[in-house]
Amino acid sequence: MPELPDLEVLKDNLTPRVIGRTARGVEVRSPAFLKTVQPSISELVGREVTGFSRRGKYFITGFSEELKLVLHLMRWGWIWHGSSSYAPTRATIFRLSLDDGHDLRLIEPGPQRLARGWVLREDDPGPLAELGLEPLSPEFTAEALREVLSGKRRQLKKILVDQKLIAGIGNAYADECLFVARLSPFRYAHTLTQEEVARLHRAIPDTLTWAISEIKKRLGEDLFEKEVRDFLWVHGRAGKPCRVCGTPIEEVLLGGQRTDYCPACQAVNQPSG
Ligand SMILES: [Zn+2]
Known part of the structure; x- marks a missing residue:
């Protein structure tokens, strides 16, 4: 299960690949994945990816005009970045296609579908509201x-x-x-x-x-x-x-x-x- 250090490295390594790209399409391939209805996930299309961040074990993708996609990879999930031309596998839960011909995909192998996503306005903490102290922050005294x-x-x-x-x-x-x-x-x-x-x-x-x-x-x-x-x-x-x-x-x-x-x-x- 990815923990804070894994997600920090993921954030750093995805940044040069994806920041500044515009979303061209989204595809949810597992019915239980998305925990929010409004804003609709299709609202991500046409927006630019502005940054990645992390809170606890949640991985956050920021989009222009104050939308964010919050992901929890749970036990087996991981993020894949590669050419959109590769056909998604059965383990692909979610797919965000970018304007440079690449996809960001949430992959979850195994029979269980535990990974979850939330589309939120920037000022809505969603599931992040429940989290405790962030150990690498100045508040961790x-x-x-x-x-x-x-x-x-x-x-x-x-x-x-x-x-x-x-x-x-x-x-x-x-x-x-x-x-x-x-x-x-x-x-x-x-x-x-x-x-x-x-x-x-x-x-x-x-x-x-x-x-x-x-x-x-x-x-x-x-x-x-x-x-x-x-x-x-x-x-x-x-x-x-x-x-x-x-x-x-x-x-x-x-x-x-x-x-x-x-x-x-x-x-x-x-x-x-
Ligand atoms: Zn010892």
């Missing part, structure tokens, strides 16, 4: 994080993936941020010391920024079809030795999600400091 954590009798892993609290982090990067912060995914948020909150506050943007640069190194100017994750510390590395201490990475299901962590580096009871 230690104080703001402390407020998110304070009094919550919930495990850290579940807090980090809750989009209403902190937006953009999913299963993989929650594990990574907690590893970098040396905090157990099972720790209850309300038990964190000031120093631990400060550690987590540094670890979240550090980890996400680092991941963006690692993905860029691997992709160059390309787009991904599958997330690039080979550099991660713990997520997807169950049974392999921790890159810091050599202890095998453990895996448990937490809230139905695969959670990977180092039982030594992220001990539940740690000496302070």
Whole structure:
């Protein structure tokens, strides 16, 4: 599932290909895809693509005259950019044809159709209204994080993936941020010391920024079809030795999600400091 770092790279790499192009056609190929009726998606036709942005795990395409298309790729979705002459596959959910003979397509392989789109006026937040703190924004202060954590009798892993609290982090990067912060995914948020909150506050943007640069190194100017994750510390590395201490990475299901962590580096009871 694409998370904040994947979408940041997608945004950067699509920008030189698509900005300034005008939409020549739209095609919705899955009945459940579009969550809005007005403005009509056909209103995108004739408008120029003015910019890409991201909020949480939503990918936003801005159009002239203050319209935007908000996409959520969900579990398996990805964005394809290429010649309009390629026939769309069965996995193509949505297609935006541009005036330079290229398409932007939302591709979702597999039997389920989970990806969603919203056409919104610029001042309408739509589903973005529900989102919590944006971890790479100036609003993500230690104080703001402390407020998110304070009094919550919930495990850290579940807090980090809750989009209403902190937006953009999913299963993989929650594990990574907690590893970098040396905090157990099972720790209850309300038990964190000031120093631990400060550690987590540094670890979240550090980890996400680092991941963006690692993905860029691997992709160059390309787009991904599958997330690039080979550099991660713990997520997807169950049974392999921790890159810091050599202890095998453990895996448990937490809230139905695969959670990977180092039982030594992220001990539940740690000496302070
Ligand atoms: Zn370790």
